[in-house]
Amino acid sequence: MTTEIIGASQELAAVALRGVTRKFGDVEAVRGIDLMLRPGEIVAFLGPNGAGKTTTIDMILGLAVPTTGSVEVFGLTPRQAIARGLVSAVMQTGGLLKDLSVRETVEYTASLFADTQPVGVVLEQAGITGIARRKVAKCSGGEQQRLRFAMALLSDPALLLLDEPTTGMDVEGRRSFWSSIRKDSQGGRTVLFATHYLEEADQYADRIVLVSQGRVVADGTAAEVRALASGRTIQATLPDARSDGRLDEIGRLAGVESVEVRGDHLRIRAADSDAVARHLLRHTDARDLEITAQGLEEAFLDLTGQHDTNTGNGVTR
Numbered sequence: 001m002t003t004e005i006i007g008a009s010q011e012l013a014a015v016a017l018r019g020v021t022r023k024f025g026d027v028e029a030v031r032g033i034d035l036m037l038r039p040g041e042i043v044a045f046l047g048p049n050g051a052g053k054t055t056t057i058d059m060i061l062g063l064a065v066p067t068t069g070s071v072e073v074f075g076l077t078p079r080q081a082i083a084r085g086l087v088s089a090v091m092q093t094g095g096l097l098k099d100l101s102v103r104e105t106v107e108y109t110a111s112l113f114a115d116t117q118p119v120g121v122v123l124e125q126a127g128i129t130g131i132a133r134r135k136v137a138k139c140s141g142g143e144q145q146r147l148r149f150a151m152a153l154l155s156d157p158a159l160l161l162l163d164e165p166t167t168g169m170d171v172e173g174r175r176s177f178w179s180s181i182r183k184d185s186q187g188g189r190t191v192l193f194a195t196h197y198l199e200e201a202d203q204y205a206d207r208i209v210l211v212s213q214g215r216v217v218a219d220g221t222a223a224e225v226r227a228l229a230s231g232r233t234i235q236a237t238l239p240d241a242r243s244d245g246r247l248d249e250i251g252r253l254a255g256v257e258s259v260e261v262r263g264d265h266l267r268i269r270a271a272d273s274d275a276v277a278r279h280l281l282r283h284t285d286a287r288d289l290e291i292t293a294q295g296l297e298e299a300f301l302d303l304t305g306q307h308d309t310n311t312g313n314g315v316t317r
Contacts, residue, residue, distance in 0.1 A: 012075040014039045014159050014190035015060060020069035021214075022055050029055040031214035032069075039158070042181065042191045044201035047211035048304050053194050056211070057161055060192070061089060073159060081159070085113070088152035089161040095148060098137035102128055102147055105136060109151045116154040125184075126150035127176050141168025146177070160184070162193035166200065178204045202296045212304040222296055229294035229302045231257060232273040236286040238266045246284060253279060269298070 015037040022030040030052045037043055047053050058064040059071050062078030073081035081087050096105060106123060110116045123129045126149045136144065145168055152160060166174045181191055182204070195201060201208055202222045210218040210225060218225045241247060241261050251259050255271035266286065270276045273291045280286040294302070 012039075013037060013072070014041070014074060015192065016070075016072040017056070017059075018070050020056070020059065020066045020071060022052075022059065022064060023067045029214055030059075030066075033211070033214070033216055035209060035216065035219075037159075037190055037192060039190050040185050040188050042185050042204060042206045043193070044205035044208045045192055045194045045211070046198070046201055046208060046300065051211045051304070052214040053211060057089075057163070057192075057194065061087065061161065085115070085155035086158045087161070088155055088157040088159075090145070090148045090152045090163065090165055092145075092164040092167055095151075096136050096144060099135065101133050101135055102139065102143075102150075103132040105147060106150050106154070110154050113155055117156050119154075122150040122153040125153055125180055127173075127180065142166070142170065142173050143168075145169060146173075149177070149180075157189070159190045159192070162191065162195075164195055165193055166195070166197065174200070198296050198300060208296075210300065210303055217303045218299070225303075226294060226296055226299045229299035231255070231269055231271040232294065233292050233298070234266075234268045234270060234273050234276050234280070235288075235290045235292075236266045236268075236280055237264050237288045238280070238284060238286040239264050241266050249283075250276070250279065269294075 013036045015035065017033050017035040020030055020033045020035075021028065033052070033056060035056075045053055045057070055064060059066055060073065060078055062082055071078055074086055076084070076086075078087070097108075100108065103119065103123065106119050110119055120129070123132055126146045128143065128146045128150060131139065131143060134143075136147065139147065145165060149165065166177055169177060178200070185191055185206075193205075205222065207220065208218065208222055208225045209216060218228055238246075241264065247259055247261065250256060250266075250268065253270070253276055256276065257269040257271070260267040268276055277289055277291060280289060
């Protein structure tokens with residue numbers, strides 16, 4: 001990133017989507033997204049399959065054009081930003097030649113750019129210096145993802161887009177990867193990542209943007225998104241929970257959304273957790289009660305309408 005671009009980018013939104021829609025024939029994949037990313041933010045972009053995440057990312061990368069609305073990257077069109085080396089992407093699959101070594105792959109990629117960071121620097125940043133001589137075909141899935149990360153860092157981009165970046169990495173590999181990402185963001189790099197690992201979004205994102213059916217349904221910190229989920233979860237041990245119609249009775253309590261039973265373990269989602277707890281303590285022999293606020297997974301399911309619910313009293317058996 002040149003000094004001129006860095007200075008300019010601090011005055012502009014890293015990404016600005018205004019009223020963006022995208023249609024494929026009669027199918028409206030994106031139905032009006034407004035989104036602003038600030039320089040230096042780490043933003044998780046979450047949503048169920050078919051929510052419009054990939055289409056939105058494609059528009060930020062200039063691979064697709066909005067049907068209506070506008071997309072800007074540091075005040076430029078996506079293609080202009082990419083031409084200036086401001087944007088890089090790490091995709092989940094593809095883009096690697098199996099017969100080359102790790103270092104040869106990065107060197108070959110560097111030869112395609114007029115100006116890049118030194119190969120040794122990006123290998124170090126990606127944590128793959130120790131496997132630089134290894135053939136790509138011999139690398140694990142996690143190591144190949146780190147290689148893609150190194151390739152993306154060559155142009156020293158101001159915006160980095162990551163699609164399932166830690167797929168195939170072990171726990172230590174994920175921790176090291178996100179440590180590198182955090183260090184980069186402190187230097188001003190903006191990161192937008194899509195992941196199915198909700199704990200990564202919870203732990204590492206400054207902000208979570210949740211999309212469903214082509215629209216943004218939540219945008220805020222992990223705590224703010226969790227707070228949007230209704231109700232709480234009550235867990236308890238209840239011997240013979242299925243006997244005497246007790247599940248049906250619990251399911252009919254006001255505000256109860258679902259009841260799950262696994263052996264003697266009872267799990268209830270309810271808007272009024274205190275009322276449920278009082279019922280369990282007064283009218284059953286339940287013990288070991290625990291009441292918790294909804295987690296990010298519950299918020300995800302609530303806000304995207306993905307909860308599996310049965311008709312009637314919502315009892316899951």
